[in-house]
Each structure stands twice: as C-alpha cells, then as structure tokens.
Amino acid sequence: MIRIVLVILCLNIYTFAYHISKISTDLLVSDIILLQNEALPAENIKKINKAKITEILLKNCSGVIDQETFKHYPKLQKLTLLKSNIEEINTPLPLSSLVALGSHLPNLNDDLQQKLSKVQAVLLIGNKDFEINVQSLKKFKHLENFFVSQANFSEECVTKDWFREMNSLEGLVLSDVNLICLAEDAFDSLGRLRFLDLSYNHLQNLEKKIFKKLTKLEKLALFENHIDHLDLSVLASQKNHLTKLGISWHVIKNSGITAEQLLRALPKLSLIDFGKIEMPNDFEAGEFCAVLRQNGASCGYEAEFGTAKNLGYSYVGYTHCDKL
Known part of the structure; x- marks a missing residue:
C-alpha cells in the first residue's frame, strides 16, 4: 500500500x-x-x-x-x-x-x-x-x-x-x-x-x-x-516500446521466467521494479538481476513507480519534480 x-x-x-x-x-x-x-x-x-x-x-x-x-x-x-x-x-x-x-x-x-x-x-x-x-x-x-x-x-x-x-x-x-x-x-x-x-x-x-x-x-x-503466474504472451504487444516493468518477484519465479526469456520478449527493457520496500534476497533473484545487468537493464524496488512521484510530488526519499 x-x-x-x-x-x-x-x-x-x-x-x-x-x-x-x-x-x-x-x-x-x-x-x-x-x-x-x-x-x-x-x-x-x-x-x-x-x-x-x-x-x-x-x-x-x-x-x-x-x-x-x-x-x-x-x-x-x-x-x-x-x-x-x-x-x-x-x-x-x-x-x-x-x-x-x-x-x-x-x-x-x-x-x-x-x-x-x-x-x-x-x-x-x-x-x-x-x-x-x-x-x-x-x-x-x-x-x-x-x-x-x-x-x-x-x-x-x-x-x-x-x-x-x-x-x-x-x-x-x-x-x-x-x-x-x-x-x-x-x-x-x-x-x-x-x-x-x-x-x-x-x-x-x-x-x-x-x-x-x-x-x-x-x-x-x-x-x-x-x-501468481504471468504468461509472457500477455506482453507480446509491448515488444517494441516497453522499457520499464513493475512486477512482483514471486510472479516471475512462479512463472519460471528467466531473465533471457524476459529480454527476448521485451528487448527494450531497462528496469524491472519489484515494488517492495526491499529487494528479494534469494539466490535466483540475484542470478536473474545479474543477467539483466549484463544486458544493460537493472532491478530495483520502488525505483520507478509511485503515484505522487510521477506527477511531480515526492514521498520521503523521492525528490523527482519535473511534471505538471
């Protein structure tokens, strides 16, 4: 919340x-x-x-x-x-x-x-x-x-x-x-x-x-x-333009989606935002994010999405003020 x-x-x-x-x-x-x-x-x-x-x-x-x-x-x-x-x-x-x-x-x-x-x-x-x-x-x-x-x-x-x-x-x-x-x-x-x-x-x-x-x-x-599960075909229409995706780590893990598969589906991807207050700390998440980094993308948490942040307001820790 x-x-x-x-x-x-x-x-x-x-x-x-x-x-x-x-x-x-x-x-x-x-x-x-x-x-x-x-x-x-x-x-x-x-x-x-x-x-x-x-x-x-x-x-x-x-x-x-x-x-x-x-x-x-x-x-x-x-x-x-x-x-x-x-x-x-x-x-x-x-x-x-x-x-x-x-x-x-x-x-x-x-x-x-x-x-x-x-x-x-x-x-x-x-x-x-x-x-x-x-x-x-x-x-x-x-x-x-x-x-x-x-x-x-x-x-x-x-x-x-x-x-x-x-x-x-x-x-x-x-x-x-x-x-x-x-x-x-x-x-x-x-x-x-x-x-x-x-x-x-x-x-x-x-x-x-x-x-x-x-x-x-x-x-x-x-x-x-x-x-609980994401079929990558849902994102097929986003292949040529989606750059940032906010999705819970457990969805990626439960769906068996590898970093390579995600990058093939979304080749312009630059950021996965897990939306939690802290990064997932299991080994698989580390491997997943390492592959993303090797391909010019990154993992984050609450790094991109936030209602107030994106309209020029900020919560504690945010200072992004460039819209409206």
Missing part, C-alpha cells in the same frame, strides 16, 4: 509558519476557512500580483469553493489541496490541473465533472471515502494524466466504457483502488497511453490481449496484486 509520509510540493520553498506565502506565480494559503460568497483571504498580496498567480496550494483549509473564492486569480491553472476539507464546489473552475492529497472533496460525479470540464491532469491520493463514478469519468475528454490511489470507483471491474472518450490520456494510475478484474478490451481506446500503473489491487488474471492496443506504452506496473 502506498503511504504518504511526507509530501514535498515542487513549487519553491515555502515557510509553513505563515498563513499566506507567495513566491513568483505560486501561492500557499494555509489554515483558513473558505466562506461562501467571500474571496480567498490573501490581504498581504497586491491585486496586481494576484492577477499573475497560476498555482494555488490550500493546506489544512476547509469550507466551500464558489464563484467568489478565486475571482482575483484569473490565470489560475493548478489547484492543490493538502490535508484540506472542501465540502462543496459550487462554480466552474477553469483549471488544467487538480491535485488532492489526503483531502476531502465532493465525489467525482457528473456535477463535479461539469465544473472541471477543462482539466487535463488529476491526481487524487489518500481519501478512502472518495468515490469516482465511472460513468462520469469517461466525460473528461481533455484528460492527459489521471492518477488515483487510495480511493474508490463505483465499479470494481475495469471495462472499455470507463475510458471510451478519453483519447488524450497518456498517464493512468489506478493503484490501491480495490480493482478485481480487467475486461480484455479495457484499454482499447487509450492508444496514446505511455504510463500505466495497476499496482496494489486484487487482480488475479490478465487477459491475453489486454495490452494489445497500447502501442506506445513505455512503463507498466502490476506488482502487489493476486497474480
């Missing part, structure tokens, strides 16, 4: 002792109540500077977002909620990016989708009570990155209907969201997808053609599921 120990926002260095901090085009507001029909309190910032703000972080805040909340921030593009409780969103938000970390906000249904109709990137982590209606999800036609961990979907089996209109999607994380199955055509409409993380779920089987239409996929994570 992904645990957020510490989140570092890669905007600049903020001093959390203050209620309001501003650096360049980024604004931090902490420990306030957002009142209905009132603008976001930021009295120490001149109006001319507010007009330049493109990113706002609300930390430990609560209340309601309506048409008055961000009226002084016409260029606002990215909203981050950190440990905040947003009870209602009553106005359209012309955001390109929404991030919620350990925060409460209204469930993702048709109403919220209409208010976020222009959003291109969504990251939702650490709200076990948050529910996503899959019939509303497919209406996000402009989404390029959709990263969800520790939340709930209205259905437990992913079907093609979930993403039918999301033709621009390049990054998809459905990690620790209680999925139990994937329809064979679940990802058929996602021809632009480059990153797919299905870790920490309850998947038991992978249909042979599940990834066939993912002709640009570069990174795939499957570790920490209930998959």
